[in-house]
Amino acid sequence: QVQLVESGGGLVQPGGSLRLSCVASGSIFSIYGMGWYRQAPGKQRELVAGTTNSGSTNYADSVKGRFTISRDNVKNTVYLQMNSLKPEDTAVYYCNAEIVGYNTYGRRMDEYWGQGTQVTVSS
Numbered sequence: 688q689v690q691l692v693e694s695g696g697g698l699v700q701p702g703g704s705l706r707l708s709c710v711a712s713g714s715i716f717s718i719y720g721m722g723w724y725r726q727a728p729g730k731q732r733e734l735v736a737g738t739t740n741s742g743s744t745n746y747a748d749s750v751k752g753r754f755t756i757s758r759d760n761v762k763n764t765v766y767l768q769m770n771s772l773k774p775e776d777t778a779v780y781y782c783n784a785e786i787v788g789y790n791t792y793g794r795r796m797d798e799y800w801g802q803g804t805q806v807t808v809s810s
Contacts, residue, residue: 689713689788689799696780696804703808704770709782709801711763716794719785721758721765725778725806732781736767750776772808779803 695707711718722737736756738744744756755768765782782801787794 689715689786689797691782691784691799691801693780693782693801693804696806698807698809699772700810701773701808703772704768705772705806707767707769707780707782707804707806709765709784711784711786711799714788714790715763716787716789718760718763719787719796721782721784723756723765723767724781724783725776726781726803727775727778730778735780738765769806772806774808776806777808778806780806 693709723735726732736746738756753771758765781803787796
């Protein structure tokens, strides 16, 4: 059983910062891509930032220069540092990962999602 658990969301004023964390736990053999998505009310879920296990990163144009994604492969954790937050960044943020899990019968890659953490940017 593999799960992703996010933390770090909350209420912040415009221009403020937040740091999201997502820890993968369970029967993990290896982790490939990890990333953050967000979904605002009435909108589709969108990719915010992603990172490969080799360290390559990509960002949505709307967050470039403000958000930084990083990962700790030893701790199976991905982070999203969010600076200069704007009201339009308000959304539920979801962690996503491609994980090879294992059990008695072998290994298998699946895509996993966290439960989501609310980020609200408001004065």
